[in-house]
Amino acid sequence: xxxxxxxxxxxxxxxxxxxxxxxxxxxxxxxxxxxxxxxxxxxxxxxxxxxxxxxxxxxxxxxxxxxxxxxxxxxxxxxxxxxxxxxxxxxxxxxxxxxxxxxxxxxxxxxxxxxxxxxxxxxxxxxxxxxxxxxxxxxxxxxxxxxxxxxxxxxxxxxxxxxxxxxxxxxxxxxxxxxxxxxxxxxxxxxxxxxxxxxxxxxxxxxxxxxxxxxx
Amino acid sequence: xxxxxxxxxxxxxxxxxxxxxxxxxxxxxxxxxxxxxxxxxxxxxxxxxxxxxxxxxxxxxxxxxxxxxxxxxxxxxxxxxxxxxxxxxxxxxxxxxxxxxxxxxxxxxxxxxxxxxxxxxxxxxxxxxxxxxxxxxxxxxxxxxxxxxxxxxxxxxxxxxxxxxxxxxxxxxxxxxxxxxxxxxxxxxxxxxxxxxxxxxxxxxxxxxxxxxxxx
Numbered sequence: 510x511x512x513x514x515x516x517x518x519x520x521x522x523x524x525x526x527x528x529x530x531x532x533x534x535x536x537x538x539x540x541x542x543x544x545x546x547x548x549x550x551x552x553x554x555x556x557x558x559x560x561x562x563x564x565x566x567x568x569x570x571x572x573x574x575x576x577x578x579x580x581x582x583x584x585x586x587x588x589x590x591x592x593x594x595x596x597x598x599x600x601x602x603x604x605x606x607x608x609x610x611x612x613x614x615x616x617x618x619x620x621x622x623x624x625x626x627x628x629x630x631x632x633x634x635x636x637x638x639x640x641x642x643x644x645x646x647x648x649x650x651x652x653x654x655x656x657x658x659x660x661x662x663x664x665x666x667x668x669x670x671x672x673x674x675x676x677x678x679x680x681x682x683x684x685x686x687x688x689x690x691x692x693x694x695x696x697x698x699x700x701x702x703x704x705x706x707x708x709x710x711x712x713x714x715x716x717x718x719x720x721x722x723x724x725x
Numbered sequence: 726x727x728x729x730x731x732x733x734x735x736x737x738x739x740x741x742x743x744x745x746x747x748x749x750x751x752x753x754x755x756x757x758x759x760x761x762x763x764x765x766x767x768x769x770x771x772x773x774x775x776x777x778x779x780x781x782x783x784x785x786x787x788x789x790x791x792x793x794x795x796x797x798x799x800x801x802x803x804x805x806x807x808x809x810x811x812x813x814x815x816x817x818x819x820x821x822x823x824x825x826x827x828x829x830x831x832x833x834x835x836x837x838x839x840x841x842x843x844x845x846x847x848x849x850x851x852x853x854x855x856x857x858x859x860x861x862x863x864x865x866x867x868x869x870x871x872x873x874x875x876x877x878x879x880x881x882x883x884x885x886x887x888x889x890x891x892x893x894x895x896x897x898x899x900x901x902x903x904x905x906x907x908x909x910x911x912x913x914x915x916x917x918x919x920x921x922x923x924x925x926x927x928x929x930x931x932x933x934x935x936x937x938x939x940x941x
Contacts, residue, residue: 566937573802576792586789597813676906680899687892690909697910721782 514579518588521571522647525592528564529643532599532606533636535561536702539609540632543695544625546618554610561603565596591716595646598705598712602639605698605705612691622678622685628692631667631699634660638706645713654717657710664703671696730795734804737787738863741808744780745859748815748822749852751777752918755825756848759911760841762834770826777819781812807932811862814921814928818855821914821921828907838894838901844908847883847915850876854922861929870933873926880919887912 535557542550572589575581581589638660645653675689675696714722751773758766788805791797797805854876861869891905891912930938 562937569806573792573806576789577796577802580793580796586793590785590789593809594813597810601817676903679895679902683896683899686895686902690892690906693906694913697913721778 514575514581514585517571517575517579518585521568521575521589521592524564524568524571525595526643526647528561528568528596528599529639531557531561531564532602533639535603535606536632536636536639536699539606539613540629540699542610543613543616544629546613546616546621548614548617551610551613554606558603558607561600565600568596569593587716587719591646591712594712595643595709598708599639602702602705605702608698609695612695616688616691619688622688622692623674627667627671627674628695628699631664631671631696631703634664634667635699635702635706638664638703639709642706642709642713645710646716649713649717651714651717654710654713658707661703661707664700668696668700730791730797730801733787733791733795734801737784737791737808740780740784740787741811742859742863744777744784744812744815745855747773747777747780748818749855751819751822752848752852752855752915755822755829756845756915758826759829759832760845762829762832762837764830764833767826767829770822774819774823777816781816784812785809803932803935807862807928810928811859811925814924815855818851818918818921821918824914825911828911832904832907835904838904838908839890843883843887843890844911844915847880847887847912847919850880850883851915851918851922854880854919855925858922858925858929861926862932865929865933867930867933870926870929874923877919877923880916884912884916 535554538550538557539554541547542554572593576586576589579585638657641653641660642657644650645657672693675693679686679689711722714720751770754766754773755770757763758770788809792802792805854873857869857876858873860866861873888909891909895902895905927938930936
């Protein structure tokens, strides 16, 4: 029974890592679509999100089956409830990538009001946070989980800088207000993606220690 | 065993309704704090959110215990996984109310650039959606669940109107850009709150029919 459980858990972890990789990819594609004003790529993001949603349901169903059939013990229960929370966070990240794609389609082929530097940087940091938070889960590594929170501070700082810059640009030139607001929304979506990665880190700490923390 | 399960499920439902009521309250308090520029009330929102987070964990732990001890059957499994998803959505609504409070504190006592009519209207609609979506869950009522999605369209329409209005105001008068952006963020938070209620509706449909739907 126990080894069967371990095996099924291993299968779940493989799927979870796959979902994580898909989320990293959707973030990357959504930001590349924005930077290159590639509207076809932006539309692809919607399809990618559908796949992520499907995988979420698959993993969730397997978790439920595992719980019902194997009667796991306390520690295993916590692992499974952690997986169920992680997939919700990952799924929400996919939704934010769709928001980014939506804004990209709205901007269309209208020239960008500024070269995009900080937004891609936030995106890269967020992608790293996703893989780091899943790594923290796999290794049950509190230190790694806390690192994710520190990265989140860096993302917040970049967002603040973007916010200030765009606000100043709008004040100087009203003709760009619409696009500047749209870019602000994208900054906010990235900031929320990073928050979801931080949630995963906090969850890992809860799984390992039983202590609920808010690390930012 | 079965009647014990039923009893524990009933207890869970009571807690779930309580969580729903707390979420309705936090939305209301956050918007009243904004409208009255009541910074003390805005600070209270943070504490209210802590209580919501605590209740979420309590309900989640009870769900996990129930799953592990009672080995529920297929249909009951689906009810419990639905509860676990609903509490995540409710918890996220609390986070959005905190965002609203944060913006309210940032606006501080600086005069509002416009009388707030649409934002409180969105808030009221969202609160109704929360109670309607939980009602749909309790009654396993697909029709009610679909109604929530229709309400969501109304919320989206109001958000679009707010967006257009604020954008026009900013273009006319740059001195208000900062506050207008802040109000836009609040509109977006309310829109997301309504989305979470819609998620709950979709989940109820999935629970009842086994079909995954996206109703907007």
